Amino acid sequence: MFRFSARLAGAAVALTLAAATPSLAQQFELKLMAPAAPGGGWDQTARSMQQALVASGVARSVQVTNVPGAGGSVGIAQFVNGAKGDGNQMMVNGFVMVGALAMNKSPVTLEQVTPIARLTEEIQVIVVPANSPIKNAQDLAAAVKADIAKVTFAGGSAGGVDHVMAALFAGAVGADAKKINYIPFSGGGESLAAILGGKVTAGISGLSEYEGQIKSGKLRAIGVTSEKRIPGNDIPTFKEQGIDLVIANWRSVVAPPGITPEQRKTLSDAVEKMVKSDAWKEILKQKGWEDAYLGGDAFADFLKKETVRVTDVLKSVGLVKS
Amino acid sequence: MDTFAALAHGMAVAVQPMNLLYALIGVFLGTAVGVLPGIGPALTVALLLPVTYKLDPGGSLIMFAGIYYGGMYGGSTTAILINTPGESASMATALEGNKMAKAGRGGPALATSAIGSFVAGTIATIGLAFLAPWLVDFAVRFGPEDYFALMCVAFVTVSATFGDSPIRGLTSLFIGLTLGLVGIDKLTGQARLAFGVPELLDGVEVTTLAVGLFAVGEALYVASRRHHSEEKLEPVRGSLWMTKEDWKRSWKPWLRGTMFGFPIGALPAGGAEIPTFLSYSTEKRLTKHPEEFGKGAIEGVAGPEAANNASAAGTLVPLLTLGLPTSATAAMMLAGFQQYGLNPGPLLFAERPDLVWGLIASLFIANCMLLVLNLPLVGLWVRLLAIPQPWLYAGILVFATMGTIAAKPSVVELSMLAGFGVLGFLMRRFDFPIAPVVVGLILGPIAESQLRRALAISLGDPMTLVQSPISAMLLGIALVALLAPFVLKGMGRFKANED
Numbered sequence: 001m002f003r004f005s006a007r008l009a010g011a012a013v014a015l016t017l018a019a020a021t022p023s024l025a026q027q028f029e030l031k032l033m034a035p036a037a038p039g040g041g042w043d044q045t046a047r048s049m050q051q052a053l054v055a056s057g058v059a060r061s062v063q064v065t066n067v068p069g070a071g072g073s074v075g076i077a078q079f080v081n082g083a084k085g086d087g088n089q090m091m092v093n094g095f096v097m098v099g100a101l102a103m104n105k106s107p108v109t110l111e112q113v114t115p116i117a118r119l120t121e122e123i124q125v126i127v128v129p130a131n132s133p134i135k136n137a138q139d140l141a142a143a144v145k146a147d148i149a150k151v152t153f154a155g156g157s158a159g160g161v162d163h164v165m166a167a168l169f170a171g172a173v174g175a176d177a178k179k180i181n182y183i184p185f186s187g188g189g190e191s192l193a194a195i196l197g198g199k200v201t202a203g204i205s206g207l208s209e210y211e212g213q214i215k216s217g218k219l220r221a222i223g224v225t226s227e228k229r230i231p232g233n234d235i236p237t238f239k240e241q242g243i244d245l246v247i248a249n250w251r252s253v254v255a256p257p258g259i260t261p262e263q264r265k266t267l268s269d270a271v272e273k274m275v276k277s278d279a280w281k282e283i284l285k286q287k288g289w290e291d292a293y294l295g296g297d298a299f300a301d302f303l304k305k306e307t308v309r310v311t312d313v314l315k316s317v318g319l320v321k322s
Numbered sequence: 323m324d325t326f327a328a329l330a331h332g333m334a335v336a337v338q339p340m341n342l343l344y345a346l347i348g349v350f351l352g353t354a355v356g357v358l359p360g361i362g363p364a365l366t367v368a369l370l371l372p373v374t375y376k377l378d379p380g381g382s383l384i385m386f387a388g389i390y391y392g393g394m395y396g397g398s399t400t401a402i403l404i405n406t407p408g409e410s411a412s413m414a415t416a417l418e419g420n421k422m423a424k425a426g427r428g429g430p431a432l433a434t435s436a437i438g439s440f441v442a443g444t445i446a447t448i449g450l451a452f453l454a455p456w457l458v459d460f461a462v463r464f465g466p467e468d469y470f471a472l473m474c475v476a477f478v479t480v481s482a483t484f485g486d487s488p489i490r491g492l493t494s495l496f497i498g499l500t501l502g503l504v505g506i507d508k509l510t511g512q513a514r515l516a517f518g519v520p521e522l523l524d525g526v527e528v529t530t531l532a533v534g535l536f537a538v539g540e541a542l543y544v545a546s547r548r549h550h551s552e553e554k555l556e557p558v559r560g561s562l563w564m565t566k567e568d569w570k571r572s573w574k575p576w577l578r579g580t581m582f583g584f585p586i587g588a589l590p591a592g593g594a595e596i597p598t599f600l601s602y603s604t605e606k607r608l609t610k611h612p613e614e615f616g617k618g619a620i621e622g623v624a625g626p627e628a629a630n631n632a633s634a635a636g637t638l639v640p641l642l643t644l645g646l647p648t649s650a651t652a653a654m655m656l657a658g659f660q661q662y663g664l665n666p667g668p669l670l671f672a673e674r675p676d677l678v679w680g681l682i683a684s685l686f687i688a689n690c691m692l693l694v695l696n697l698p699l700v701g702l703w704v705r706l707l708a709i710p711q712p713w714l715y716a717g718i719l720v721f722a723t724m725g726t727i728a729a730k731p732s733v734v735e736l737s738m739l740a741g742f743g744v745l746g747f748l749m750r751r752f753d754f755p756i757a758p759v760v761v762g763l764i765l766g767p768i769a770e771s772q773l774r775r776a777l778a779i780s781l782g783d784p785m786t787l788v789q790s791p792i793s794a795m796l797l798g799i800a801l802v803a804l805l806a807p808f809v810l811k812g813m814g815r816f817k818a819n820e821d
Contacts, residue, residue: 069732070521106520158508181779185775186508192590196644197462197465
């Protein structure tokens with residue numbers, strides 16, 4: 001027992017020595033909730049934060065808990081009720097939670113949590129099979145305008161970012177978003193098979209998920225949803241093809257309701273420090289995530305705007321009853 | 323010849339001492355988590371991901387693959403010995419395996435499942451090395467309508483698990499189908515049968531149902547019977563090892579199980595459960611000892627066990643060639659690849675051949691290790707049955723509960739486990755078969771969403787279901803399998819009349 005604790009103490013000393021700001025790190029013990037099962041995007045974000053927060057010396061220890069269920073609806077309910085006023089807890093969330101809460105008629109909303117910062121985003125892409133007659137975004141737009149029901153989109157779960165994007169695409173090219181023929185698949189895997197097999201017209205997903213297929217020429221990317229072209233990648237944006245479609249699958253971190261302004265500042269500072277650390281940059285590079293740091297009130301505004309936009313789209317496709 | 327050279331190169335990577343060690347750790351961990359009900363290989367890999375971050379990619383992927391194969395081995399052990407499948411893919415094994423164990427033939431049952439897993443794993447890994455590019459083309463052509471047809475075949479064969487009374491079997495199946503409706507509808511995002519409970523929105527977890535019905539239900543049932551008559555369990559009756567007769571009856575089911583497991587495992591939405599049931603029902607039809615089925619027929623263990631291991635190798639086909647994760651564990655392995663900045667897919671074979679072939683080679687090694695690890699353990703495992711029943715079943719309850727909490731820490735989940743336990747007890751008490759419930763929960767949602775997807779793609783035209791050659795063929799098989807017993811029976815009667 002003694003030997004074990006001695007080794008532990010040794011490890012702690014080593015950590016403290018390596019830390020850039022030991023005074024802050026010594027007292028900071030964080031709890032981080034990933035409102036999803038181990039392995040998904042939110043879980044990976046939480047575990048990456050854990051790694052970066054400790055490695056950069058911002059926190060002494062970070063404990064990640066998983067509360068899976070219903071696109072985060074279960075997790076946020078537990079977070080809002082259980083962590084109220086606790087300045088040492090945070091929760092990872094993202095785009096998908098906005099839609100999930102609206103669709104599940106969750107009694108808890110994102111207005112109740114304290115926004116801290118947006119961390120990352122993944123650019124979305126629309127792809128078609130390599131042998132498809134559709135060559136670019138305008139071709140797809142023409143097909144959608146000709147007969148929207150005949151254009152089948154494959155993507156992730158109903159009401160998720162892929163679904164919202166399909167509706168936004170239809171709306172942006174002047175078609176009736178209510179009539180889109182969107183086929184939800186569980187996970188990128190199954191939908192990829194449907195696209196490669198030519199079962200559907202087009203597929204929607206995060207760019208990183210299809211990058212291998214695009215590079216090998218099995219899929220043709222007809223547009224990405226970023227404002228500007230991604231450096232080192234020659235896929236044109238929808239904007240430059242004359243279609244106003246900008247959307248990203250963002251992930252962020254929030255704090256519980258009822259914390260003091262000082263507690264909020266401490267958490268915001270900690271996250272900002274983490275985002276600027278080399279450890280975090282290294283992780284972003286490995287995972288292929290875009291740095292989309294947006295802190296403070298700017299993030300709070302962004303969150304509000306996204307909530308309105310997503311809820312409107314989900315209402316227009318009939319997933320949320322108004 | 324290229325493949326041989328690449329494989330030889332891979333062997334050289336895999337037999338490096340460090341990689342051998344990783345493979346050993348992997349198979350050991352995998353066997354351990356496979357044995358514990360509720361804790362699956364997916365969860366294990368997820369928990370290990372952050373730990374392995376600092377290791378070199380080859381080593382940790384080899385370890386993950388070991389966990390995956392090990393989990394498939396381990397899951398069968400508890401299924402056979404205490405009627406508690408560690409994974410849903412081991413459920414078919416429990417049907418005959420546990421009957422064998424109760425008759426004192428636990429040794430041969432464990433042995434045929436270990437050797438069958440080895441045979442199937444080895445053949446399927448060879449398939450992975452040589453057929454992967456061809457098979458993946460086939461798998462990608464499988465559309466929603468073809469999946470629906472495959473589910474029809476599976477539904478027809480479910481009847482093999484019904485036992486004596488079709489009515490009771492169908493009742494069980496419909497309980498399962500109803501449970502499959504719970505949660506958010508995949509195609510419209512609307513909640514069904516969730517009654518406002520957010521935890522129910524994700525539907526009923528297959529492991530919770532299987533562990534509740536099998537493990538908790540069995541424990542309650544055994545407890546309730548204690549004062550009626552002490553059931554004497556003899557751990558070993560006859561030989562601990564497989565007899566010549568056992569070998570003769572096992573080898574064909576091993577090969578047939580592999581034929582089901584590998585291609586279906588390679589399908590993006592195939593899974594490991596369906597081939598085990600197809601294999602079980604096939605063996606039941608083909609056996610020369612039909613009277614033993616339901617009482618502990620070795621074919622019913624050999625086939626499904628081979629099928630589930632072969633499907634584990636099949637799952638790696640789309641994962642490595644397309645980057646398609648088709649099971650929870652495969653999804654975790656994909657995350658494992660990505661943490662090293664590797665993207666499995668068409669480019670991985672070209673960009674990192676050392677890694678891919680090292681992984682495939684280490685699968686062979688993991689398989690051999692598992693056989694060496696598991697065969698000597700058979701004698702030890704069988705001793706488990708000598709533990710006094712109150713202790714054994716108390717232990718099972720503890721592990722079942724722990725596994726469920728580990729996967730989903732929520733009161734609702736635990737209540738469901740308890741509820742399913744009571745359901746399992748009642749079904750045993752009133753002689754309803756249990757397996758069809760779990761099968762219904764697995765097959766129902768897949769069949770429903772694939773049918774609706776197929777119809778959405780075809781704009782509501784039902785002809786799409788028979789226009790694809792694959793689905794037409796599969797539906798034909800389903801029809802033959804459904805009608806054949808009646809026709810044969812009729813012919814039998816005809817013959818009898820002639821006599």
